Structures are given as structure tokens and as C-alpha cells.
Amino acid sequence: xxxxxxxxxxxxxxxxxxxxxxxxxxxxxxxxxxxxxxxxxxxxxxxxxxxxxxxxxxxxxxxxxxxxxxxxxxxxxxxxxxxxxxxxxxxxxxxxxxxxxxxxxxxxxxxxxxxxxxxxxxxxxxxxxxxxxxxxxxxxxxxxxxxxxxxxxxxxxxxxxxxxxxxxxxxxxxxxxxxxxxxxxxxx
Numbered sequence: 001x002x003x004x005x006x007x008x009x010x011x012x013x014x015x016x017x018x019x020x021x022x023x024x025x026x027x028x029x030x031x032x033x034x035x036x037x038x039x040x041x042x043x044x045x046x047x048x049x050x051x052x053x054x055x056x057x058x059x060x061x062x063x064x065x066x067x068x069x070x071x072x073x074x075x076x077x078x079x080x081x082x083x084x085x086x087x088x089x090x091x092x093x094x095x096x097x098x099x100x101x102x103x104x105x106x107x108x109x110x111x112x113x114x115x116x117x118x119x120x121x122x123x124x125x126x127x128x129x130x131x132x133x134x135x136x137x138x139x140x141x142x143x144x145x146x147x148x149x150x151x152x153x154x155x156x157x158x159x160x161x162x163x164x165x166x167x168x169x170x171x172x173x174x175x176x177x178x179x180x181x182x183x184x185x186x187x188x
Contacts, residue, residue, distance in 0.1 A: 037068050047164045057161050064160035067168045070106065072159075073125060076152035077101065080136070083148035090139040097132050104128060 051057040065072065077098065084090045104112070105128055111118035136145050 037071050039071065042068055042071050042159075042163070044167075047167055048162050049164050051161060060163065060165050061157065061160040063165040063168060064163050065156075067165075068160075068163075069121065069125060072156045073101075073105070073129075075155060076149075079152040079155070080132075080145065080148040083144040083151075084136075084141060087139065087141040087144060090136055090141040090144070093135055093139055094132075097128075097135060101128055101132075 051060055081091075081094060081098075084094055105121070105124050108124075111120050112124060113119075133145070133149075
């Protein structure tokens with residue numbers, strides 16, 4: 001007996017589609033971007049205060065920039081978006097770049113594997129920032145972009161100086177990943 005038109009079933013998923021990463025991306029979208037560092041932790045008013053000195057301010061900046069990196073990237077992208085509202089070409093380019101940011105930076109949990117290397121969050125952040133700035137400067141909205149970058153940097157630095165770091169804890173795995181940009185993983 002033959003079953004014409006029946007769809008054959010397979011015991012394993014096709015290798016072209018990674019269903020696990022798609023389901024993780026859906027979960028991250030539902031939970032909201034930057035779930036690693038919730039916004040309520042970032043804006044906890046009980047954790048705000050003036051630093052005791054210059055060295056305390058610099059240590060707060062270093063710790064907060066590392067801890068709230070993804071949140072600060074979102075703040076900077078929002079400021080850039082609002083600065084480009086009067087430039088339709090720049091806004092279209094920026095919208096395309098935001099989708100790239102979402103899939104390569106915000107929705108990703110593990111490092112990107114490129115050949116034999118793993119590229120961590122910090123390297124992806126720097127590369128995407130450079131690509132975004134170069135492409136936006138090519139759209140002739142230089143004054144708006146420079147103003148937005150300065151505004152975003154001032155906002156981020158003010159928060160990084162004022163936010164106390166005593167209640168922020170990086171786990172050991174994140175701390176070791178913080179020190180390396182591209183690392184080779186052992187081949188089996």
C-alpha cells in the first residue's frame with residue numbers, strides 16, 4: 001500500500017534550521033531586550049550617590065560600563081534614532097542597522113563562532129558601533145550624529161558615575177570572558 005501525498009517524517013530536524021536558537025530568540029523578545037541587566041536594577045534610586053573622589057568615580061565608570069553595556073548601547077541607539085528623525089535616508093539606514101544590532105548583539109546569548117574563534121560581546125559591540133557610525137556618516141547627517149553621540153556619551157557617563165557598584169556582581173565566567181576578545185576554543 002502506498003501513501004501518495006503523505007509527508008515523510010524524520011527523527012531529526014533539518015541541519016539548515018537551528019530551532020533551539022530561534023526559540024531562544026523568541027523568548028528574549030517576549031521577555032524584553034537586555035534581560036541580563038534589568039532596567040529596574042539600572043535605575044535603582046537607592047543605589048545612586050555621589051562618588052567619594054576621582055578614583056571612586058573612575059572605578060564606578062569602569063564597573064558600570066562593563067555591567068550595563070547592553071543597556072547603555074540601547075540608550076545610545078535611542079538617542080541616535082531621535083537625532084535622525086529629520087533625515088529620512090539616515091533613518092532608513094539606521095533602521096536596517098538596528099535589525100542587525102538586534103540579531104547579532106541583543107538576542108544572542110553565546111559568543112559568535114567564526115571559523116575557530118569565538119567572538120565575545122565586547123568585540124561585537126565595538127564592530128557594530130564602528131559599522132553603524134561609518135554607514136551613518138556616509139548619509140550626510142554628520143552634525144546630528146555627532147550631537148547624538150555626545151548626548152549619549154554624557155548620559156551614559158553621568159549614570160556610570162552616579163550609580164553605586166557595591167550591589168553589582170559579575171560572575172566568574174563573565175569576568176573571565178571580559179578579559180578576552182577573541183578566544184580560540186579547543187578542537188576535538
